[in-house]
Amino acid sequence: MDELLSKFVYFIGGEVCIKLALELEKLGDKEITDQELGERLGEDINTTRKNLYKLLDYNLVTYRRTRDKHNGWIIFFFKVNFSGYENILIERNMKQIDNWKNLLEYEKANMWYACDAGCTTVIFDKATEMDFRCPQCEGLLNFKDNTKRINDLLGKIQAAEKENDDIRSTHKRPVKKKAKAKGSKASQEKERLAAGNAD
Numbered sequence: 001m002d003e004l005l006s007k008f009v010y011f012i013g014g015e016v017c018i019k020l021a022l023e024l025e026k027l028g029d030k031e032i033t034d035q036e037l038g039e040r041l042g043e044d045i046n047t048t049r050k051n052l053y054k055l056l057d058y059n060l061v062t063y064r065r066t067r068d069k070h071n072g073w074i075i076f077f078f079k080v081n082f083s084g085y086e087n088i089l090i091e092r093n094m095k096q097i098d099n100w101k102n103l104l105e106y107e108k109a110n111m112w113y114a115c116d117a118g119c120t121t122v123i124f125d126k127a128t129e130m131d132f133r134c135p136q137c138e139g140l141l142n143f144k145d146n147t148k149r150i151n152d153l154l155g156k157i158q159a160a161e162k163e164n165d166d167i168r169s170t171h172k173r174p175v176k177k178k179a180k181a182k183g184s185k186a187s188q189e190k191e192r193l194a195a196g197n198a199d
C-alpha cells in the first residue's frame, strides 16, 4: 500500500483495518475466507468481518459467496480491490466539497444569533420567533459574527481541493467519470452479505 492508500484505510478502520488490508494485499489475486483471515491476524471473526465490511463499503475488497457442499453453510471468499482507489478518494472529497459549499452558502446567506452561554445558535427568522430569548438559558440572543465559521469552511474546501489536485498529479491513472450510485451498490452488497451470514 502506498502512503495515500494507508492513510485512507486508516481513516476507514484504524490499525486493525490496516493489518487486514496488508494481509489481503500479500495474497494478491488469491482469495481468502473471513474465517481464515481472522485466524492469520489473530483477530476474532466479528472484528474481521466488521473491517471487511468497512473496506467493502469503499469497494476496496470484492467477495464471492458459495455454499459448503458438506454442511450447506454459506462461505465468503474475499480479495483486495485496490486498483482505482484514487478515484474513490477523489469522489469522496468531491462529495464533501459539495456539502461544505452548501453549508457555506447558507452561512453567507443568513445572519446568525446566539446566546452568551452558547446553547443556541439560530438564523434571524428563528431568533425573531423566539423573541430573541434562548429557550434553555433564557439569555438574550445576540448577533453573532460568523466570519470564523465561513473561514473554517473555506479552509476545508481548499484543503480537499488541493488533496484532489495532488492525487490527480501524483497518481497517473485516468480518473473515470463518476460511477453512479456507487455507495448504494456497496451497501446493497453488504446487506446481501449480512443476509447470507444469517442463514
Ligand SMILES: [Zn+2]
Residues within 6 Å of the ligand: 115, 116, 117, 118, 119, 120, 134, 135, 136, 137, 138, 139
Ligand atoms: Zn442559552
